[in-house]
Amino acid sequence: MADYDVFNGDADGICSLVQLRNHEPGKSKLVTGVKRDIALLEKVALNEGDRLTVLDVSMDKNRAGLEKALHSGADVFYVDHHFPGDIPDHKNLTAIINEAPDTCTSILVNTHLKGTYCAWAVVGAFGDNLKKSAQALAKQLDVSSGQLNQLENLGIYINYNGYGSNLEDLHFRPDELYQKVVPFSNPLDFIQSGSEDFEKLEAGYRNDMGSAQQTQPEVATSNSAVYILPDQSWARRVSGVFSNDLANQHPDRAHAVLTEKENGNYLVSVRAPLNNKTGAVDLCRQFPTGGGRAAAAGINDLPAQRMDEFIEKLEANYQ
Incomplete structure (x- = not known):
């Protein structure tokens, strides 16, 4: 019998697993990747009696892998907040799925664990750029405003680390970063431990965001704005958090950050307006390799010849 933990390489995936493994420690095989690497279940070969935990990856995008895991006789615990498609009715599957725009996998795990690692x-x-949800949850904690700001920064930095076209773009492999933070049942202890790892994340984030903030929009209206970043490692790392930053600055406007790819196409991050967290996934799923959720979605490989069509649909979607 073997245990497998499959999780998204962003902050939500990592923080979800940190909660679970502080609650139930144990050795497991870690399966993860860059944030956009979500077809993770196909990387796992399971046998009867194995235990599989899946966190913050789309069930819809992993349908074949999930069905294969259940057919093998493995027990599956699946927590996610993305579009799931039809959830299998199987005795070996425990699924906690909630697509509400104000929740994320970390919050769902927190509820499951009754706030033990809130x-x-x-x-x-x-x-996951759910500031209001995070602030509401933090009312259960005895933290100062300064400590709350530290928790926010850590979330942003961990999330930032997950973006890139491959693992070489990242400051830390997601499984490596998870292993660095999981010994700490309280994230403030990790921050205050004097770790060079936290400093490396913070410095990388600030440098890359400084470059991104010099970028002018390709198109900007009162409804939407589109930014294009170059085919460089810093741009791939910062695309998601830059999208979140733009959404926070302009809460009534939708945003898309397009990052040039070596093949001439674009990696796309879309954020619905913070004051209207709808439509992002519906927009992105109109294009091959598109997916996500209502408030935040993306396209892994937008054909260059369809960029103008995408920009037009983004604007029309939020008029």
């Missing part, structure tokens, strides 16, 4: 759920929610 501070990590706050970090995960901040990382």
